[in-house]
Amino acid sequence: MINVAIIGTGAIASAHIRAYRQFSGRCNIVAICDIYPEKAVKSAQTHNIKVDIYSDYKEMLQRPDIDLVSICTPPYTHAELSIAFLHAGKHVLVEKPMASSLEECDAMNQAQRMSGKILSVVSQNRFTNLMMKLKAILDTKLMGPIVHTQVDSFWWRGYSYYDLWWRGTWEKEGGGCTLNHAVHHIDIFHWMNGMPADVTAIASNTSHDNAEVEDLSVAICRYPNGSLAQITSSVVHHGEEQQLIFQGKNARVSVPWKVTASKSKENGFPEKDEELEEKLQAAYEQLSNLDYEGHTAQIDDVLSGIEGKKGVLVDGHEGRKTLELITAIYQSSSTGQTVKLPLDETSPFYTREGVLKNATHFYEKKNHVVSFSENAITTGGKYE
Incomplete structure (x- = not known):
């Protein structure tokens, strides 16, 4: 026991x-x-x-x-x-x-x-039927090389969310929506697509002037083969729709599950590749569900x-990769420069002290409540 x-x-x-x-x-x-x-x-x-x-x-x-x-x-x-x-x-x-x-x-x-x-x-969120099945489909390589990835980590949090005593500060929360909400999808992104070569990002605080941290960020990741990925992290999106879309040279798949495949006409315009779509759909349907x-x-x-x-499945090295990508987003958005990976102790954001010193402080924290009477939360996975 x-x-x-x-x-x-x-x-x-x-x-x-x-x-x-x-x-x-x-x-x-x-x-x-x-x-x-x-x-x-x-x-x-x-x-x-x-x-x-x-x-x-x-x-x-x-x-x-x-x-x-x-x-x-x-x-x-x-x-x-x-x-x-x-x-x-x-x-x-x-x-x-x-x-x-x-x-x-x-x-x-x-x-x-x-x-x-x-x-x-x-x-x-890795441990869901949708994500496990998408990872299995990507591993088949039927889509061809990935050329573009779209990560929409859309959440919504009201103004009072950052009143909780430890939230909304670089010292105690460590960051905003990129670290504490999009972490789910950034983890899945690198698990499925590998780590990029560099990151360029911008961040903002649009709706929460009671927090030092960002409530919206957009990052562009570049891979050595030229493939690009865009990651949007947000707590200002109503509806909390979330998705990951992988565009391969041969086909597109995503969570929520959707498959589309195209092949070229003689003039370069697209026509549906029904054979590949059927093959991908069949492979997806053959995958079994998780026990939990x-x-x-x-x-x-x-x-x-x-x-x-x-x-x-997720050890400390996998956890570090996730934080490495998030740190690169913070470093790029704070310095206005593209950040090359991997990050090590030479990064100005490697230490907690470096983050506190160099990260953009959008506002000063205004309110401090010990706890909320309402304890219900949303934990993502709204893939519709």
Whole structure:
């Protein structure tokens, strides 16, 4: 039996708790920690689980019965917590984004190597039928080389969203919509398409003058073969429609699922390539559905890793790639220059201090509330 501890009881923690309880024969939640212990008590009561309650994570480090820790705290705490629990011999599942800087990512991955334990970064949108099937179709190469990718990470958040005490600041949230919302789609993008050679970006704050960070960014990524990708990150799009579109030389596929293939007439104009469309559609329909989706599927993946059945799909190196792309977007949009990848310690945005010093501050944070009475959230995946 794998014993689990939950650190942080914000809205996303409930997704972890519900997922772990799907596997009651494999794991058991034994502890919940929050700097506001009354929130931890309320979380345990809401989910009807008997656990030990903590207000300081350090009190949990020496518990030999804890095998796995889910870290559901604000991003600026991820590195400190992950490193501490890895050094204490615990497996770690940490919420996105992995950390506040690439330096912290590298320190987390070093701690993982030294401990030999699993470090996995939450990327629950990979673990959906739509995304898994699209990845499988791309891997067939039936589309030909990818020439253009379109990533629309469209979300909407009201003005009060950034009133929460840790949101809307570079110090505590680490960034705006690019880091904390589009992280889902940027992760999927590099998983499916690989890492680009360079990034050019611009960012703005159009609707939230109670936040230092951006609420809209647009990035152009270029690959060595000339392929281009555009990534729009937003919390100002009504409807929250989200999509990833891959244009190959032979055909186009996307989430939401759509396939279109063209071939050239004698004069260069297009005509439908029905044979290729049918082949792609048939390949898609032959793919089986996952046993689980979202957080439940990723937690199943992590439990299987701990049980020695497989490696985890999203480890710390995959998590770093996601933050590397996001960091490149921030560096480019703040400096007005194209940023070449990969990024290392020579980047002015490599450290948390470098991000705080060099990132564009659009406004000063105005309001600070400890928590909201309404805890319901949207977690993406509106692919219609």
